[in-house]
Amino acid sequence: MKKAKKTDLGNYCLGIESSADDFGVGISTFKGEILANKSDSYIPLEGGIHPREAARHHSEVSDKVLNDALVKAGVKPRELSVIAFSQGPGLGPSLRTGATVARALASYLNIPLVGVNHSVAHIEIGKLKTGAHDPVTLYASGGNTMVTAFESGRYRVFGETLDIALGNCLDVFAREAGLKGKKGLPLGAAVERLAAKGERLVSLPYVVKGMDLSLSGLLTAATAQLQKGDCKLEDVCYSLQENAFSMVTEVTERALAHTEKKEVLLTGGVAANKRLQSMLAVIAEEHDARFNVVPLEFATDNGAMIAWTGTLAYRHGLVTALDESFVKLRWRVDKVDVPWIS
Amino acid sequence: MDKLDEKTLFKKGAEASLCLADWHERKVIIKMRIPKKYRPPELDKQIRSYRTVHEPQLLHEAKAAGVPTPLIYMVNVPESSITMEYIEGQQVKQLLNKVSKADRNKLCVKIGGFIAQLHSHGLIHGDLTTSNMIQSAEGTIFFVDFGLGEKNAELEAQGVDLHLMKRALQSTHYPFWEECFQSVLCGYTSILGVELAEKVYEKIKEIERRGRYVEERKQ
Numbered sequence A: 001m002k003k004a005k006k007t008d009l010g011n012y013c014l015g016i017e018s019s020a021d022d023f024g025v026g027i028s029t030f031k032g033e034i035l036a037n038k039s040d041s042y043i044p045l046e047g048g049i050h051p052r053e054a055a056r057h058h059s060e061v062s063d064k065v066l067n068d069a070l071v072k073a074g075v076k077p078r079e080l081s082v083i084a085f086s087q088g089p090g091l092g093p094s095l096r097t098g099a100t101v102a103r104a105l106a107s108y109l110n111i112p113l114v115g116v117n118h119s120v121a122h123i124e125i126g127k128l129k130t131g132a133h134d135p136v137t138l139y140a141s142g143g144n145t146m147v148t149a150f151e152s153g154r155y156r157v158f159g160e161t162l163d164i165a166l167g168n169c170l171d172v173f174a175r176e177a178g179l180k181g182k183k184g185l186p187l188g189a190a191v192e193r194l195a196a197k198g199e200r201l202v203s204l205p206y207v208v209k210g211m212d213l214s215l216s217g218l219l220t221a222a223t224a225q226l227q228k229g230d231c232k233l234e235d236v237c238y239s240l241q242e243n244a245f246s247m248v249t250e251v252t253e254r255a256l257a258h259t260e261k262k263e264v265l266l267t268g269g270v271a272a273n274k275r276l277q278s279m280l281a282v283i284a285e286e287h288d289a290r291f292n293v294v295p296l297e298f299a300t301d302n303g304a305m306i307a308w309t310g311t312l313a314y315r316h317g318l319v320t321a322l323d324e325s326f327v328k329l330r331w332r333v334d335k336v337d338v339p340w341i342s
Numbered sequence B: 001m002d003k004l005d006e007k008t009l010f011k012k013g014a015e016a017s018l019c020l021a022d023w024h025e026r027k028v029i030i031k032m033r034i035p036k037k038y039r040p041p042e043l044d045k046q047i048r049s050y051r052t053v054h055e056p057q058l059l060h061e062a063k064a065a066g067v068p069t070p071l072i073y074m075v076n077v078p079e080s081s082i083t084m085e086y087i088e089g090q091q092v093k094q095l096l097n098k099v100s101k102a103d104r105n106k107l108c109v110k111i112g113g114f115i116a117q118l119h120s121h122g123l124i125h126g127d128l129t130t131s132n133m134i135q136s137a138e139g140t141i142f143f144v145d146f147g148l149g150e151k152n153a154e155l156e157a158q159g160v161d162l163h164l165m166k167r168a169l170q171s172t173h174y175p176f177w178e179e180c181f182q183s184v185l186c187g188y189t190s191i192l193g194v195e196l197a198e199k200v201y202e203k204i205k206e207i208e209r210r211g212r213y214v215e216e217r218k219q
Helices: A051-073 A092-109 A118-130 A166-176 A189-195 A216-228 A233-259 A274-286 A303-315 B041-064 B092-098 B101-120 B155-172 B174-192 B194-210
Strands: A012-017 A022-029 A034-041 A082-088 A113-117 A136-140 A145-151 A154-160 A263-267 A290-293 B008-012 B017-023 B026-032 B072-076 B081-085 B089-091 B133-136 B141-143
Touching (some): A022 A051, A082 A303, A092 A113, A113 A303, A118 A154, A118 A290, A154 B155, A166 A216, A189 A233, A189 A274, A263 A274, B101 B155, B101 B174, B155 B174, B155 B194
Parallel strands (some): A136 A263, A263 A290
Antiparallel strands (some): B026 B081, B133 B141
């Protein structure tokens, strides 16, 4: 990253998110008003995300989503002062599509480009939308599950999954159970609906290792339980959720006790789950901390979070040169300096 | 004997409350695993009972492996409480930030040696952080909090155990975590021997590659 010139400072940042199945474009003012947040999701015909197909989807819808966002915000391309894009982590083909659009736009408009870390963006949009300042954050989505908190210049990872992500665990289980999803919602959300009708707790693995956790064994056991067929599907959904959410809540509570912070933030796609929200609210209360959950529109992957985080970075003099704008598939959150927090 | 009046809350952790009390003229710690309201009662009970039963067993076996741990005086499973010896001293967490570089590394070598002794006896601590190690007034290092531990002699479990130690150093002692972890490995190798230790190190790399978004990953 290079230092931006002071004279580069303008008013609008356009952010492009394309790390997985969503192609999103958001526009943010430098004060943090979100003027637009448009997206289009790739829906696989069967199975999970096929990276090549997702990338093809993104390139097909990019001009429409871009246009929708600009119209919604009432901003002309020439009025933009910076272009931000999700530089990683995520799926290579998907990320590259968004990065290509971002580079083209920035070059054409001759304005600076800012590469944004996708995980940092989830935390920052959560803070912006809830008013949290210095939270312990549980970021749980289809690709990530981690507990972070700011410490000495970076978001440090206090706990994380040792294998699959929470959203992935729920999605795969839902697929194995042949559940049907609702448009605009991840398949895993179907598990929540059935779990609400569950009554009997089926014994499943509970794997917390230090501050980390492991979900793959739980998924395997829940799927095996399903195939045995001697339990109601509702009960298996309920038990899967109770076990998985108890594990992430236990780890979050440990981080909260360890850091002694006074705020908890839940962000990422799984933040939409009411049961997970209620569990985290309990530990927050027990530790005299304020519980915050990101609004649904900003919980799943979205362009607004990239626009806002790009704004924060740009205002602190960070820009990404074209020859440094390659995507970083495994860019960990704790490798990123966040100079806008002091 | 009703001890409740004499108990003073010593530390409220995430998982348990530690109370300081006098018990037959001994200073003791009563570790109480309090019910967690966020999880269903039956799951909560299961987890607390399991950990209350296993922790004393592991604390005991760790002593046989040559690793100092507090003495156990009483276990109450229905209440999920363990009464144990109070170790007066300092958490390694604080100590590491205070001492000289040479002392810091010496300390870490010692810790690595203890971890190896546990592993060579088929014991896994399960939560190796510097808050779970206490240096007594006499300078002995005690390992505490085996609540997430297990009896397991597999390479996988040993790898995860050391990986967690590394992660704890990274998040809590980031300015000098690398040299600390190097010293831990140094102590570990000196007890386990190069050949066995190398196998565990290979396992750690494998575990890390399995995780999400690490730099180095199987292609």
